[in-house]
Amino acid sequence: MNDDTGIGEGSGSFPATRASAVLAVRSESAAERERGLAVLLAAYWRPAYKYLRLRHRASNEDAKDLTQAFFARALEKDFFASYDPEKGSFRTYLRACLDRFVANETKAAQRQKRSPGAPLLSLDFEDAEAELARAEPADGKTPEQAFHDEFVRNLFALAVERLRSDCARRGKDLPFRLFERYELDRDPDEKLTYDRLADEVGLPVTQVTNFLAFARREFRRIVLETLREITASDREFRDEARRLLGDAAG
């Protein structure tokens, strides 16, 4: 049994992983604060950028500047240190901070002053902009829902990348390739069965199902570990996990 992923009520345990990044940004240690911000940045910058583009109707350039400035300011002013887990999820808090930040920026008309000569953080905005162009319209979604959806997309994309690198490091490229073929690349209308996949790769069906089970288990573990890392408390982690996976029918 792997307790790392044991968030069911049977074991009821927290995944044993690194300390919460949300708590790390409040650490006395500069290195720990930096690590915390790096984790939060990876998890949130894309959702934040897309949120600014879609919800605040910011132009491409403005959204880039605002995203850069928001996270730079968060680092500088310890925005995230005042997060209180009792008052709601970190994701909701971050979005509220972002809304407030945009309102202040607009009001003070400081964008020209803020605009730096060189980027403060290395973020791939072109990639994010290309994703926006491919995304389904977010019409009818509440701001909270739209932000959450982008957060989930980013979380899963990060988890897929980590699964790919973990598998490569452990010499398990084939399970990842099967996962990619069966879970990521499959056309929704394609009737891909385990038998057909086994034929495609020339392996027995049982081995294909075992490899897929391994990859799914690892994917789930990575998702939950990442979620654990970007939440501040057991309760928040459980709430987020339930919203992310427990309501997967939605």
Add this chain to the structure above:
Amino acid sequence: MRWLSDVTVRHLRRVAEWPDLGETKYRLLDELGRGGMGAVYLAEDTVLGRPVALKVVATGAAGGGTAERLWNEARVLARLEHPGIVPVHDAGALPDGRIFYAMKRVDGRRLDELAPDLPRLERLRAFQRLCEPVAFAHARGVVHRDLKPENVMVGPFGEVLVMDWGVAKALGGADASGPPGRAAADSPAVRTSEGAVVGTPAYMAPEQASGSGAVGAAADVYALGGILHFLVTGKAPFDDAGAAARARDGGRAEPPAPRDVAPDVPPALEAIVLRAMALDPGDRYPSVEALAAEVGRFCGGERVLAHDEGLPARVRRFAARYQTPILIVAAYLVMRAVLLLYGRR
């Protein structure tokens, strides 16, 4: 970084939620459905080589005693061996910590989906079969507390199965010969459910909706009345707004009369529904058997006890019940009359 479409994200949410069966004897095949407690998956028991349905509690489902409800359901099912109740094969915790139980895979359709395709008499026959496992459970001291068409499956041969026993309750003095290790009376859901409002508002008895705690077999009689209401009118006794209003007033609202919803419902059938759904438990049928027998009387063209019919109605029912003999006698009389007329010529 790889871009994921909305379709892929939705799919990955399911994939990440799929149970880890790595250290069990089960092999995951497919997802069958989802509910409040978690999801049901189709799996293969690799030891016995048979398909099973695995019910697994949802990830992060710490609130509301979901795991306790799943345990409760497994234990209740294990002690109720009846053809109308799905047998449980196994229960435990998965490697990822989530609680599960394995049960027989049920093929069939939910009653709410199937009912519109059936003629009224077949719907009523299905209702009678539905009453059998519920009556059996009551005899074993177990009340379902969440009976509704969505929790009833009808198999390909017309067999009716009652599902979702997660909020079932063992009544005081019930048979305590439950599964080994824990007496039925100690089951957590039995304890925690006392006084808690559980069930589905549209089919919930007033005493259940009010959370007074005095919930017994009569609450299931009420819910069965609600199902009968649905089967004869095509509509749940309370819509969403009505159910919400009931939740506010402690379930004291009267259900609409079936003939107000569907005027072609016979008055006797309406009377059965209304008696089963009486606000006061003492005014309902005293048992599920009594309710089933009453529906049986209606189906057989007999007089139902809940309905005080007038002479014209009695004649019509008599005529309908003895239609064939009456027609034979009438034909005979007509023939005799014709012969007499011709004989006189």
